[in-house]
Amino acid sequence: MKKEKIMDLLDTVKFNNQGLVTAIAQDADTNEVLMIAYMNRETLAETFRTRTMVYFSRSRRKRWLKGETSGHIQTVKSVYIDCDGDALLFKINQKGNACHEGYFSCFFREKVKGDWAIVKKKIEE
Amino acid sequence: MKKEKIMDLLDTVKFNNQGLVTAIAQDADTNEVLMIAYMNRETLAETFRTRTMVYFSRSRRKRWLKGETSGHIQTVKSVYIDCDGDALLFKINQKGNACHEGYFSCFFREKVKGDWAIVKKKIEE
Numbered sequence: 001m002k003k004e005k006i007m008d009l010l011d012t013v014k015f016n017n018q019g020l021v022t023a024i025a026q027d028a029d030t031n032e033v034l035m036i037a038y039m040n041r042e043t044l045a046e047t048f049r050t051r052t053m054v055y056f057s058r059s060r061r062k063r064w065l066k067g068e069t070s071g072h073i074q075t076v077k078s079v080y081i082d083c084d085g086d087a088l089l090f091k092i093n094q095k096g097n098a099c100h101e102g103y104f105s106c107f108f109r110e111k112v113k114g115d116w117a118i119v120k121k122k123i124e125e
Numbered sequence: 126m127k128k129e130k131i132m133d134l135l136d137t138v139k140f141n142n143q144g145l146v147t148a149i150a151q152d153a154d155t156n157e158v159l160m161i162a163y164m165n166r167e168t169l170a171e172t173f174r175t176r177t178m179v180y181f182s183r184s185r186r187k188r189w190l191k192g193e194t195s196g197h198i199q200t201v202k203s204v205y206i207d208c209d210g211d212a213l214l215f216k217i218n219q220k221g222n223a224c225h226e227g228y229f230s231c232f233f234r235e236k237v238k239g240d241w242a243i244v245k246k247k248i249e250e
Contacts, residue, residue: 012241024149028149031156033149036212048236050151080232081241083224087161089232101209107182107214111173114130116137116206 006048010041020056021088025098025104028077028091035106037064039088043084045098053092061096092099097123131173135166139210145181146213152230153202153216157225159230160187164213176201178217191237197221222248 015021020038022073027034039047042055053074057064065075073095080089099106101122108120140146145163152159164172168179168188178199181191188238192198198220203213226247233245 009236009241011240013181017204022147022161024161026158033151033156033158033214034147035207036147036161039173079236081234081236082231083161083228083233084231087231087246089158106207106209106212108208109206111134111204111206112219114127114134116134119205 006045009011009048012085013044013081014042014086015041016086018058021054021086023053024087024089025053025074025092025094026052026089028093030041032090032105033076033110034094034104037066038069044088047090051097062103065096070096072098074098131170134173135170137160137210138166138169138206138213141211143183145183146211147211148180148219150178150199150217150250151214153218157230158232159199159217159229161208162191169213169223172201172215173204178215187191192220195221197223199223 019040024036025034025040031102038058040056041054043056046054053065053066055064062100076090076092078091097104103120104123108118109116110119128131138146144165148164149161150159156183163183165181170241172178177192179193180189201215201217202214224228228245230250233243234241235244
């Protein structure tokens with residue numbers, strides 16, 4: 001994508017007062033929701049340019065290339081924006097697991113009879 | 126669910142400094158992501174109790190029973206929490222459309238060649 005096109009697209013995104021937009025990562029093959037995190041204008045631009053998910057870590061206050069140390073890269077297949085422009089949905093291909101706890105999805109606990117139960121298996125690598 | 130069980134479960138959720146938790150609504154049948162919004166402790170408790178999605182509107186600063194005026198109710202089928210406890214994923218059955226603009230999902234615009242293109246059809250009612 002050309003630089004000017006990316007700039008135009010970034011202008012349509014509503015970043016919050018901390019300069020962040022919500023990003024949902026969904027497995028492109030199974031439609032399983034994998035994780036939710038945030039991007040700022042710079043890391044969203046980088047994500048568009050490289051087709052690899054680059055978040056902004058709110059806790060570390062810095063750019064966060066997903067999989068940089070773990071190798072669990074997320075490759076972007078398609079991108080959607082919601083009606084009010086403050087949330088993005090990325091359909092991705094996940095290498096390995098999305099969750100740092102070893103599960104494919106961060107949403108590995110389900111409400112079962114009034115408690116959270118682990119309902120997914122860890123990925124063997 | 127008994128009241129004390131709901132209270133225990135609410136204590137495991139990490140609400141942000143505005144008292145809100147992120148809630149993703151996903152169609153239980155197709156796994157299509159429909160919308161993202163927020164809940165506070167009270168509306169999350171109500172959602173658990175009634176199995177109907179009740180958000181907290183950040184703009185109106187009040188309880189928001191989804192579908193109260195439109196009839197587009199969301200019935201909860203299952204609930205998942207993410208690894209760090211600050212996001213919830215609800216698999217739901219959507220009556221009518223989730224989006225106030227008439228689309229089944231709020232994510233009806235896709236990035237196509239450097240622009241957002243409407244890629245879904247409005248629901249006829």
